[in-house]
Amino acid sequence: MRDHPVIEQINRTGFPNMISQPVHAGIDYFGSEILAGDEIVIDENTGEVVLKENLEDYLVEVYEFRFTTAE
Template identity: 35%
Template sequence: MNHPVVEQLERTGYSFRVKDSILYGLDGLGNEVYEGDTILTFNEEFFLKETLPSDAIEILEVIGAEEKKA
């Protein structure tokens, strides 16, 4: 079992946020979301798409979540 940060680095590679990035907010799972990130919205909640496993994305889409940019 890997640390969540290690798993994210393996999925997305090393990246960093420029200090000028504008924080959109925290998603339903506590992930920082910045303007321009892809999110899935359902009811009044949103989720950072890049952190979700494919089955979670599929479930959210089936129940009516919409994909948009933060």
């Protein structure tokens, strides 16, 4: 009788290394997960934390900035 495939994999490779998982550091304004080492921006006016990659969306949504190309 064979073991379940997951058990066979654990027997071959050992248990997954749980230490290598990224450290969760919170959630930003848009609900995106923030991990240790991520670049964030803090809005001192509201206290909101935003991932740097979401900054443009935040400026448009909260402060109604309009991004365009100069002519």
